[in-house]
Amino acid sequence: MPILTELNLYPIKSCAGISLREATLTPAGLMSEQIYDREWMIVDENGDALTQREYPKMALIAPRIKADTLELRSPGMLRLEVPLGLPAPEDEKLIRVQVWDDQVDAYDCDDTTALWFSNALGVKCRLVRFHPDAKRYSNKEWTEGADVPTLFSDGFPMLVIGSGSLEDLNEKLVAQGRSAIPMNRFRPNLVFSDIAPFEEDFAASYQLGAAALKPVKPCPRCPMPSVDQATGEFSADPLDILGTYRANPKVDGSITFGMNAVLLNGEGTVIRVGQNVDVELAF
Incomplete structure (x- = not known):
């Protein structure tokens, strides 16, 4: 029986994640202590998103949810605490x-927050938070026309990967004389064990207790998996190995690893590491 082995929440897009023991499923993705996945984002002076693709040291900005603040740490920086409460309407900017x-x-x-992030990354930037009245939806071509909300994710509320897929990749890397890489290079929200390599590609749904997730789009991969999440530096890129067997015609031949998923039902269900997952295959 497949088992849920990892739950990861990324409060700030492209920054370090938080490993959770349990999380609440919402249509917009995982939520813990009223904090949503990719609820914050770092932007440049033009308001454009910054990511590890250009600024790999974002991986070293580590968040922690405290009682009423999001605590942030980065090497060589004093600790920063960002209030979790929303500003009053008259004070919001x-x-x-x-x-x-x-x-x-x-x-x-x-x-003050903008200065902290600018110093941490060496570029002028600001931290922004998704406004509760803002609307952003996943691509309807992949959601069968349904309005699926997402915050500052690349495009879908959740990313699912089977641990067997990483084991398969690592076997190929080691056979080439290279080092195995950890799952955090691929930044999944949910990781399942005890399924065959890349079986997530062929799943129709995942049942987790009272909730069901549906994989909707293979996740095309950019160079971000080459960023060592422990050092914030580029290292050997696994895409050359993945490119030999993971080019996917469903996304114009892009190299894919993992599946973007949406919530079918069970909003508000709390899921926990170690629980069983019922995988229904699409064939």
Whole structure:
């Protein structure tokens, strides 16, 4: 029986994640202590999203949810605490931000926070937070026309990967005389064990207790898996190995690893590491 072995929440897009023992499923992705996946994002002076693709040291910005703040740490920096409470309407400062093809309104965090991130990354930037009135949806071509909300993710609320897929890749890397890589290079939200390598590609749904997830789109891979999440530096890129057997015609031949997924039903269900997962295959 497949088992849920990892739950990862990424409060700030492209920064370090938080490993969880349990999380709540919502249509917009995982939520823990009222904090949503990719609820915050770092933007440049034009409001465009920054990611590890250009700024690999974002991997070293580590968040932790405290009682009423999001605590942030980065090497060589004093600790920063960002309030979790939303500003009063008269105090809110909005900024129009760009994440891929979408523009949405976001809360602009204060100048002290902007300075902290600018110093951490060595580029002028700001931290923004998804506005509760903003609307952003996944590509309907992959959701069968359904309006599936997402915050600052690349495009879908959840990413699922089977541990067997990474084991298969690592076998090929080691056979080439290279080092195995950890799962965090691929930044999944949910990891399942005890399924065959790449079986997630062929799943119709995942049942986790009262909730069901549906994989909808193979996840095309950019160079981000080459970023060592422990050092914030580029290392050997596994895409050359993946390219020999993971080019996917469903996404114009892009190299894929993992499946983007949406919530079918069971909003508010709490899922836990170690629980069984019922995988229904599509064939």
